[in-house]
Amino acid sequence: MATNTVQRSGHPGHPARWPLWATPVLVLALAYGLVPLVASDYVFDALLIPFLALSLAAVGLNLLTGYAGQLSLGSAAFMAVGVYAAYNFQLRVQGLPLLAAIALGGVAATLVGVVFGLPSLRLRGFYLAVSTLAAQFFVQWALTKFGWFSNDNPSGVIDAPPLAVAGVAFDTPAGRYLFALSVVAVLTALVWRVTRTPTGHHFIAVRDNELAARVIGVPVLRTKLLAFALSSFVIGVAGVLWGFVYLRTVEPAGFNLDRSFQILFIIIIGGLATLRGAFLGAALIVLFPLLLSRLGSLLLGQWFDSGVLELCQRIALGALIVGFLIAEPRGLAALWERLVARCCRRPAAAHGA
Amino acid sequence: MSFVRHLKTAALASAIALTGLQAAQAQTAAAPAKPAQQQEQFFPLQSYRVGPYAAGGTGFFGGFIDYLNLINTRDGGVGGVKLTWAEGETQYEVERGVEVYERLKNRPGIAAWNPLSVGIAYALIDRVTADKVPLITINHGRTDTTDGAVFKYIFPLLVNPYSETSGIVNYLGTKVGGLDKLKGKKIVVLYHGSPYGKETIPIYELLAQKYGFTVQQIEVPHPGNEQQSQWLTIRRAKPDFVVLRGWGVMNPVALKTAQKTGFPVDRIVGNIWSNSEEDVIPAGDAAKGYVAIGSVAPGTQYPVLQDIIKTVYDAGKGNLEDRKRIGTVYHNLGVVNGILNVEAVRIAQAKFGKRTLTGDEVRWGLENLKLDEARVAALGAKGLFHSINVSWDNHEGEGYVAFQQWDGKQWKQVSDWIAPDWKLLRPIIDKSALAYAKEKNIKVRKSIDD
Numbered sequence: 001m002a003t004n005t006v007q008r009s010g011h012p013g014h015p016a017r018w019p020l021w022a023t024p025v026l027v028l029a030l031a032y033g034l035v036p037l038v039a040s041d042y043v044f045d046a047l048l049i050p051f052l053a054l055s056l057a058a059v060g061l062n063l064l065t066g067y068a069g070q071l072s073l074g075s076a077a078f079m080a081v082g083v084y085a086a087y088n089f090q091l092r093v094q095g096l097p098l099l100a101a102i103a104l105g106g107v108a109a110t111l112v113g114v115v116f117g118l119p120s121l122r123l124r125g126f127y128l129a130v131s132t133l134a135a136q137f138f139v140q141w142a143l144t145k146f147g148w149f150s151n152d153n154p155s156g157v158i159d160a161p162p163l164a165v166a167g168v169a170f171d172t173p174a175g176r177y178l179f180a181l182s183v184v185a186v187l188t189a190l191v192w193r194v195t196r197t198p199t200g201h202h203f204i205a206v207r208d209n210e211l212a213a214r215v216i217g218v219p220v221l222r223t224k225l226l227a228f229a230l231s232s233f234v235i236g237v238a239g240v241l242w243g244f245v246y247l248r249t250v251e252p253a254g255f256n257l258d259r260s261f262q263i264l265f266i267i268i269i270g271g272l273a274t275l276r277g278a279f280l281g282a283a284l285i286v287l288f289p290l291l292l293s294r295l296g297s298l299l300l301g302q303w304f305d306s307g308v309l310e311l312c313q314r315i316a317l318g319a320l321i322v323g324f325l326i327a328e329p330r331g332l333a334a335l336w337e338r339l340v341a342r343c344c345r346r347p348a349a350a351h352g353a
Numbered sequence: 354m355s356f357v358r359h360l361k362t363a364a365l366a367s368a369i370a371l372t373g374l375q376a377a378q379a380q381t382a383a384a385p386a387k388p389a390q391q392q393e394q395f396f397p398l399q400s401y402r403v404g405p406y407a408a409g410g411t412g413f414f415g416g417f418i419d420y421l422n423l424i425n426t427r428d429g430g431v432g433g434v435k436l437t438w439a440e441g442e443t444q445y446e447v448e449r450g451v452e453v454y455e456r457l458k459n460r461p462g463i464a465a466w467n468p469l470s471v472g473i474a475y476a477l478i479d480r481v482t483a484d485k486v487p488l489i490t491i492n493h494g495r496t497d498t499t500d501g502a503v504f505k506y507i508f509p510l511l512v513n514p515y516s517e518t519s520g521i522v523n524y525l526g527t528k529v530g531g532l533d534k535l536k537g538k539k540i541v542v543l544y545h546g547s548p549y550g551k552e553t554i555p556i557y558e559l560l561a562q563k564y565g566f567t568v569q570q571i572e573v574p575h576p577g578n579e580q581q582s583q584w585l586t587i588r589r590a591k592p593d594f595v596v597l598r599g600w601g602v603m604n605p606v607a608l609k610t611a612q613k614t615g616f617p618v619d620r621i622v623g624n625i626w627s628n629s630e631e632d633v634i635p636a637g638d639a640a641k642g643y644v645a646i647g648s649v650a651p652g653t654q655y656p657v658l659q660d661i662i663k664t665v666y667d668a669g670k671g672n673l674e675d676r677k678r679i680g681t682v683y684h685n686l687g688v689v690n691g692i693l694n695v696e697a698v699r700i701a702q703a704k705f706g707k708r709t710l711t712g713d714e715v716r717w718g719l720e721n722l723k724l725d726e727a728r729v730a731a732l733g734a735k736g737l738f739h740s741i742n743v744s745w746d747n748h749e750g751e752g753y754v755a756f757q758q759w760d761g762k763q764w765k766q767v768s769d770w771i772a773p774d775w776k777l778l779r780p781i782i783d784k785s786a787l788a789y790a791k792e793k794n795i796k797v798r799k800s801i802d803d
Contacts, residue, residue, distance in 0.1 A: 041455065041459070042455045042456055042459070045451075045455045046451070046452040046455035046456060050448065050452075144546065144572070154496075154551060154552055154553075154554055154555050155471065155475065155495065155548035155549075155551050155552050156548060156551050157472070157475045157548045159478075159479070159792075159793070246448075246451075247447060247448060247451060247476055248476065248479060248480075249447070249475050249476040249478075249479075251447065251472055251475070251547075251548055253472070253546070253547060253548075253575055254447055254448065254472075290452065293442070294456075297440075297441075307402025307403045307407065307411070307442070309442070310402070310403045310442045310444070311403060
């Protein structure tokens with residue numbers, strides 16, 4: 001058991017014989033194999049797909065805020081850039097495959113992200129957050145102001161193109177879910193890989209102490225811009241999933257400041273600098289309010305109108321978030337690890353930690 | 354060994370997750386799957402009772418539910434079929450509207466969807482078309498859905514955004530002494546920064562060209578509780594008229610800011626969503642003398658409203674918390690929306706039989722929804738709204754509009770029922786609808802049976 005304790009400091013909660021790849025593989029096996037068999041259309045279309053899209057956005061923001069320590073309030077703007085760019089590429093380039101359009105949407109978000117990441121070279125913390133607000137307002141303004149972005153649709157609303165890759169159409173709820181799942185899995189794996197390269201270590205060095213990082217030779221400027229670029233790419237693709245796969249219609253107002261805050265809250269509640277946290281946080285923020293609302297209308301729907309219930313749910317959700325964060329300030333990911341550790345090590349090692 | 358233990362934990366966790374999923378599913382499926390003894394027609398309501406547009410939501414859905422209640426209590430349903438409904442809160446947000454749609458769409462016997470939000474309606478166009486259930490956007494919506502040959506399941510009933518705009522411009526014409534006198538005049542359109550608000554931008558441009566006035570369109574970002582800069586722009590522009598294309602809190606703020614910046618209220622005209630008591634009462638003095646367009650008249654003097662008060666509210670089953678709101682614009686619009694939904698079901702029942710209808714059958718009913726003035730009077734709604742005449746390729750139904758003025762206490766109608774200039778608008782609508790059909794590869798219908 002002594003060896004266990006030592007190794008645990010490396011990967012908390014995971015003893016030696018549980019390989020690193022096993023958890024993701026297990027989760028993916030369940031997500032691909034089992035979920036499509038048991039879930040209903042409602043679960044796909046209203047729960048899992050928005051959950052996946054927001055999880056991916058949170059993974060992207062986590063790279064920037066959690067790993068590289070750059071606070072950003074522009075996530076919704078980068079999502080919007082992603083989806084509008086993908087839409088326009090698909091519309092204006094004949095025969096462009098969907099996946100290429102999605103990737104180009106991500107690239108467009110990257111470019112915008114780098115531009116709005118430039119202030120990070122001079123600003124830190126809350127000052128940087130305020131400057132990323134500029135992205136939020138500018139992008140929404142530009143998308144509303146210039147009809148070209150929405151193909152001059154009078155209402156400024158765009159319709160998502162049909163989802164088809166190499167002739168295979170993903171037009172059922174389960175199909176859309178698998179499509180989103182695949183995109184999320186691939187990008188999450190890439191992000192995970194990045195965090196384990198020297199670049200990923202640079203991110204953490206910059207976050208923990210910028211001056212020290214500079215002294216030991218980390219290229220701080222390049223690292224920060226790279227963090228903005230990678231993060232914006234992932235968030236841009238998440239925006240495409242949100243628009244094309246989930247809502248299947250897009251208007252700029254759907255990507256307002258509330259959405260940016262929502263994504264920021266996801267990573268704070270889920271746990272900064274953990275990929276697992278992005279998913280746990282998204283589950284809490286996306287699924288829990290719906291669960292509460294269903295429960296509320298089921299139990300109390302006869303006595304109160306939906307307005308009263310809605311307000312009660314907000315209070316309950318707020319209280320719960322406060323409760324979670326008091327129990328574990330490092331977020332749900334840390335809470336989860338503690339739980340796993342407690343369940344699996346009892347009785348031998350519970351007190352050993 | 355510990356690997357095995359971990360596997361166990363993982364298995365347990367997945368089992369729990371699966372149970373959760375199944376429970377969620379069971380809940381969806383647990384909706385009334387009652388035996389055939391009582392036929393029911395279901396109305397899923399994507400309502401909003403909190404958020405910036407709660408006044409509109411509570412009034413409209415309150416009126417809608419009150420009318421359904423009246424039909425159930427007074428007539429025992431439609432042709433013996435009981436009307437049922439369930440609400441899901443959307444807060445006027447698209448994603449919540451979509452969630453509610455997915456949640457309620459598997460209930461049996463859905464008659465029609467009535468989201469009262471252009472954003473949500475846009476998101477549902479593909480979905481209802483695939484599910485073959487009608488989507489009703491009374492007095493709002495996407496204008497080109499008027500063309501039923503392309504948009505088989507979408508119904509912008511009564512007055513679509515272009516008709517409304519045409520009505521407003523015609524009214525401004527009468528104010529200056531004829532449409533030809535509009536030449537050289539300047540009109541500012543102050544619109545809500547949402548799909549709803551933007552819908553009429555092209556038609557104002559077009560009418561400006563046709564009649565020779567200049568138009569400047571200024572956006573007020575959602576929700577619109579700060580308009581100082583917009584009204585300063587208006588003051589600089591010195592327009593002859595301002596058309597207020599507002600929604601919710603934007604309207605009283607606009608009227609108050611107009612007063613502050615010294616723009617006279619008698620040169621402001623409100624559109625069809627800037628015409629309620631909730632828009633003018635908070636503005637106080639600033640709203641006195643304000644004129645707005647409407648397709649539904651306010652007041653409680655109509656027999657159908659009296660029936661609702663007697664049968665529903667006196668029995669303690671009224672949906673509005675505040676009885677004073679009975680007969681307000683939003684409430685009456687909800688009642689009229691109820692009438693149109695219920696009559697469509699009744700007309701469809703005459704063809705398909707007195708039973709729970711499918712969405713497609715109700716669509717047929719809507720496409721034959723012809724209520725002339727006599728039928729409207731028989732429904733106890735004479736004067737509440739004029740008439741409607743929907744056909745398979747005209748999903749709006751040629752509703753009439755009237756203008757009303759706020760005297761500080763209540764709305765007074767200041768015009769007769771006027772017909773918008775449908776002939777002028779129809780070619781634009783057809784062009785837009787055909788472009789949509791081409792983009793989406795939709796087969797254009799040739800008759801009601803397509």
